[in-house]
Amino acid sequence: MNKSVRPAGSLRPFSITYDVQPHAEGSVLIRMGNTHVLCAVSVENGVPPFLLGKEQGWITAEYGMLPRATHTRGRREAAGRGQSGRTLEIQRLIGRSLRMMVDLRQLGAHTLRVDCDVINADGGTRCASITGAALAVRQALxxxxxxxKLEQMPEILPVAxxxxxxxxxxxxxxxxxxxxxxxxxxxxxxMARDGRWIETQMTAESSPLAPxxxxxxxxxAWEGIQQLFTLWDE
Incomplete structure (x- = not known):
């Protein structure tokens, strides 16, 4: 039985607020129910060493949760032994997803550094981060x-x-x-807006899942993501 009051196939209420960090080239606050994530994009001149001479830009992401994003205070990772495996895995997922949005050759020698900070966590933080960060990247472009810094707007493939x-x-x-x-x-x-899947992560906790x-x-998921893509039309 579904423990939530929502119908099983419905999204939580979602919204986007733009320009919450006016010093950033792009910033949004995304709300998915009680999960709230601040996504900000900084544009830097230059690319990582492994891309020198390859005539393309780069998009990378960092992810973190504020100490009171959860029911009890979480320790700041910067105050401990560094980022957890979970944090590293999530920010790599965000970065991979965002790099599907645009032909990196159209960015020139620039790096878009995306910060996703979870203000309040109530499930689905990595998905909210991807959806919000994609919109913030559009703003930054x-x-x-x-x-x-760019002659023209690159063609964008929306991601959610x-x-x-x-x-x-x-x-x-x-x-x-x-x-x-x-x-x-x-x-x-x-998923990309053209219907192609970018990445799927799945874990069965009790028994294997039937096809x-x-x-x-x-x-x-496809039906839910179609609803999220309406944010791109606002």
Whole structure:
């Protein structure tokens, strides 16, 4: 039985607020239910050493949770032994997803550094980060054109992400913490607006997942992501 009051195939209420950090070339606050993530993009001249001479730019991401983003205070990773494996895995996922948005050769010798900071966590933080950061990258590219760092706006392939899980045998879209913490299966789906999948992460917690159930999860993710792409039309 779905523990949430939402229908199993519906998203939590979602919204975007732009320009929350006016010093950044692009910034948004994305809200997915009670998950709130601040995404900001900084444009830097130059590229990482491994790209020198390759005539292309780069997009990379950093992810973190503020200490009171959760029910109890979390230790700042910078005050401990460094980033956890979970943090590194999430920010690499965000970076990979964002690099699908644009032909990096059109960025010139620039690096777009994306910071995703979770203000409040209630499940689906990595998916919210991808969806919000993609919109912030679009803002940053527009700023680069205005500032004549780019001659013209690159062609953008919008990207969004959503979680799907299996709870008490039922497929559920956009898991909040209560559902995610007890789900039999949880997955994250990242998709481009043209319908192609970018990445899928899935873990079965109790028993292997049947193929037909996975197909239902992918179908539900597709429908949810279509709703998130309406943010690009605002």
């Amino acid at each position: 527009k700023a680069m054109v205005r500032e004549e 992400a959503v979680s799907v899980g299996v709870s008490d045998g039922n497929v559920v879209l956009d898991l909040d913490y209560m559902l995610d913490s007890t789900a039999d299966v949880d997955a994250n789906f990242v 037909e159930k996975f197909s239902l999860m992918a179908s539900m």
